[in-house]
Amino acid sequence: MIQIFQLYVFILAGFIGFIIIQRVPPLLHTPLMSATNAISGISLVGAIVAAGGQYGRLSTVLGFLAVVCAATNVVAGFLITDRMLAMFKGKPGAPGAKK
Amino acid sequence: MIVLPMLQEVAQATTAMSTRDLIIQLSYLIASILFILGLRSLTRPNDARLGMQQAAGGMLFAVIGTLLNSNIITYQWIVIGLVVGAAIGYPMAMRIPMTAMPQFIAFSHAFGAMAATLVGIVEYRAAWVPDAAGAVAGLSGGRAAALGFEVLFGALTVTGSLMAFGKLQELITGRPITFKGQNAVNLTLIAVAFGSFAMLIIHPDSAVAFYMMVGLALFLGISMVLPIGGGDMPVVVSLLNSYAGLAASATGFAIGNNVLIIAGALEGASGFILSLLMSKAMNRSFANVIFGAFGSAPASTGAKSGEAREAKTITPEDAAVQLAYASSVVIIPGYGMAVAQAQHTVRELMELINKKGGEVKFAIHPVAGRMPGHLNVILSEAGIDYGALLTDVDDANRVLQTADVAMVIGANDIVNPDAEEDKSSPLFGMPIFRPWTAKTVFVIKRGKGTGFSGVENPLFFRDNTLMLYGDAKGVIGSLIKEIKALDEGH
Numbered sequence: 031m032i033q034i035f036q037l038y039v040f041i042l043a044g045f046i047g048f049i050i051i052q053r054v055p056p057l058l059h060t061p062l063m064s065a066t067n068a069i070s071g072i073s074l075v076g077a078i079v080a081a082g083g084q085y086g087r088l089s090t091v092l093g094f095l096a097v098v099c100a101a102t103n104v105v106a107g108f109l110i111t112d113r114m115l116a117m118f119k120g121k122p123g124a125p126g127a128k129k
Numbered sequence: 130m131i132v133l134p135m136l137q138e139v140a141q142a143t144t145a146m147s148t149r150d151l152i153i154q155l156s157y158l159i160a161s162i163l164f165i166l167g168l169r170s171l172t173r174p175n176d177a178r179l180g181m182q183q184a185a186g187g188m189l190f191a192v193i194g195t196l197l198n199s200n201i202i203t204y205q206w207i208v209i210g211l212v213v214g215a216a217i218g219y220p221m222a223m224r225i226p227m228t229a230m231p232q233f234i235a236f237s238h239a240f241g242a243m244a245a246t247l248v249g250i251v252e253y254r255a256a257w258v259p260d261a262a263g264a265v266a267g268l269s270g271g272r273a274a275a276l277g278f279e280v281l282f283g284a285l286t287v288t289g290s291l292m293a294f295g296k297l298q299e300l301i302t303g304r305p306i307t308f309k310g311q312n313a314v315n316l317t318l319i320a321v322a323f324g325s326f327a328m329l330i331i332h333p334d335s336a337v338a339f340y341m342m343v344g345l346a347l348f349l350g351i352s353m354v355l356p357i358g359g360g361d362m363p364v365v366v367s368l369l370n371s372y373a374g375l376a377a378s379a380t381g382f383a384i385g386n387n388v389l390i391i392a393g394a395l396e397g398a399s400g401f402i403l404s405l406l407m408s409k410a411m412n413r414s415f416a417n418v419i420f421g422a423f424g425s426a427p428a429s430t431g432a433k434s435g436e437a438r439e440a441k442t443i444t445p446e447d448a449a450v451q452l453a454y455a456s457s458v459v460i461i462p463g464y465g466m467a468v469a470q471a472q473h474t475v476r477e478l479m480e481l482i483n484k485k486g487g488e489v490k491f492a493i494h495p496v497a498g499r500m501p502g503h504l505n506v507i508l509s510e511a512g513i514d515y516g517a518l519l520t521d522v523d524d525a526n527r528v529l530q531t532a533d534v535a536m537v538i539g540a541n542d543i544v545n546p547d548a549e550e551d552k553s554s555p556l557f558g559m560p561i562f563r564p565w566t567a568k569t570v571f572v573i574k575r576g577k578g579t580g581f582s583g584v585e586n587p588l589f590f591r592d593n594t595l596m597l598y599g600d601a602k603g604v605i606g607s608l609i610k611e612i613k614a615l616d617e618g619h
Contacts, residue, residue, distance in 0.1 A: 033271050036382050036390055043391040046165055047398030053172045056495055056520050059403060059502030060230055062171050063370060065181055066399040067237050069164050070373045072188065072392040073244040075195045076380045080251040081210055082201030085258050089251045094206040096251070100244035101214020102221070103237050108185040109222035110233065115178035117509040 061114045068107025074100035149197055156194025157388035163187025164392055168399070174515070191388050227510045228467040231499040232297035235366045238373050239290035245376040246283035246343065249276050252383055253339055272383055273333035277326050279379035280339070281346045286372045288350030293365050296354070297499060306355045318349050363500035364407050371400025403501060410495035411559055440572075443595035445604065448571055449611030452478075453485050455533035459525070461492045461562055462508070464499055465539015465575060469601035472511035475538065478605050479513065481612055487533075491518045492525035492562050494543040522560045535564035537572045537588075539601050545586045570594040573604050 054062050077100045081093030163183050170180020192211075201207070225233045253276050256268045268276070295301040322345040328338040357365055374396025381389030452458065460479070466472060479489040491508060498504040505518060519525040529535055537544050547554035548561045564570045570593055588594055597604050 039387050040378055040390050040394050043394035044398050047395040050169050051399045051402050056502055057505050057515060058171050058174060058177060060500055060506050064234055065171060066370060066396040067234050069392050070241045070377050070396045072389055073241055073248060073377050073380055075191055075386060075389060076248040076384055077244050078195045078207050079198055079200055080248050081206045082203055084202045085255040089254050090206060092247045092251050094210050096244040096247035097207055097210025098214045099240040101211045102218040103241040104188055105215045105218030106222040106237055111181050114506050115181060118174045
């Protein structure tokens with residue numbers, strides 16, 4: 031039963047993704063890729079539980095490595111996206127570029 | 130009768146939901162909403178930055194919520210892990226040059242997918258750890274399927290992304306690496322992986338099947354990306370983006386976490402759409418992108434034209450005169466411009482031509498650079514206003530028809546007339562720019578070799594095409610010097 035609910039959530043979220051992402055202009059496709067990459071760092075949530083749970087030493091080590099990887103993904107992903115988007119501030123057609 | 134225990138289970142679950150669980154779920158809900166709004170903000174360049182900052186805030190909500198989870202007993206490793214991850218991620222993100230964006234994203238995917246894979250392994254192991262009473266929880270077929278899916282896509286993405294990273298960073302040759310019977314090997318690997326997957330669903334306790342899947346998927350990631358040329362890497366990166374999302378979603382199914390399912394689904398959809406758009410821009414069917422590229426070993430097309438043809442060259446002095454008196458210039462940049470770090474010099478040239486009364490536009494092909502939108506980022510970094518960018522191929526071709534000078538900088542395949550004229554060309558059918566419709570074409574090129582895809586370009590031998598060989602930054606620098614010298618001379 032719970033799996034069916036999960037499937038609902040998955041499919042509906044997928045639809046929202048399709049609808050939104052189709053409207054992202056080609057101008058921002060590279061930031062989009064890096065943004066979704068950052069969001070996929072959400073595995074961090076699973077990693078935290080794995081690292082903090084009591085499932086034996088090996089599991090804790092693997093969980094710890096998972097936290098490191100996911101945290102790297104999240105931090106690097108969001109920062110680089112922000113760095114890129116910071117450069118896109120100019121209004122279209124406005125004369126005189128910044129800097 | 131079967132329904133009854135299930136309902137009881139649900140009822141128990143709801144009554145057992147404490148305030149703590151409510152807070153956790155609420156944090157996940159907020160995170161999901163902020164993720165969706167963040168992606169939506171990317172539809173408008175001016176709101177994008179704020180939107181993505183909010184999405185990062187959403188991530189923070191999700192992490193804080195998770196820390197409240199009652200299954201967490203020790204925080205020590207979590208905190209150390211977060212600190213180490215941030216210490217690796219921060220310098221990585223701040224130092225990476227914009228030109229290296231595609232391989233950076235591939236690299237980052239490997240990290241995310243690695244996390245998903247490890248979580249899958251921990252979850253699988255945890256299911257067989259006896260609790261205080263000595264009972265083993267075990268796995269249902271459904272959860273085993275979710276975990277299997279997670280490690281399959283996760284592990285495949287890890288090695289696949291690292292391969293893509295290696296190819297883009299040119300640690301590995303960009304040429305397709307093929308061997309005899311490659312398809313048979315890949316198909317066998319896939320078949321055995323799916324066999325193990327089926328085995329796992331029927332017998333969730335078969336650890337051999339589970340770890341075999343992990344191993345096979347790691348191997349598949351390598352063997353699937355090996356035969357793909359560097360030119361197709363962006364499609365691979367985007368597809369792996371989608372896989373990483375699916376792995377995250379599968380994690381969500383396995384541990385019953387909606388925010389993972391939602392974020393994974395968003396990413397899965399995004400990677401899928403971008404792969405579609407890219408394959409369309411490269412004139413490849415989607416099936417060809419998913420399977421074709423992995424199988425077909427491209428024949429070396431560069432070698433076929435053995436006839437010695439010489440392209441005409443022009444000196445920077447002569448080119449400078451034409452640029453100085455042009456009223457309309459269209460610059461077609463490719464990845465070569467970014468590699469040479471010529472974007473700032475290009476902006477200088479643009480400003481100089483503008484001052485002389487000429488108009489400069491940039492024609493950006495959807496697949497120019499190494500991923501869609503890559504050159505937009507690089508030109509924006511140089512401070513070129515995005516009003517000067519023509520991102521639509523048809524628009525750009527219309528402007529090119531009336532242009533005095535079309536200047537191709539480090540681009541090759543996207544201006545190859547074979548795409549329209551030679552049915553046997555691997556590029557045939559790809560929408561391209563037509564610089565030869567302008568009065569004069571300058572091509573700035575590092576050397577006489579073929580492009581990234583290894584295909585000969587007849588544009589270089591057209592009557593109105595003049596070559597400027599050399600490093601893009603150096604050539605444009607001397608063009609600027611010559612244009613300035615013109616002023617002083619008169």
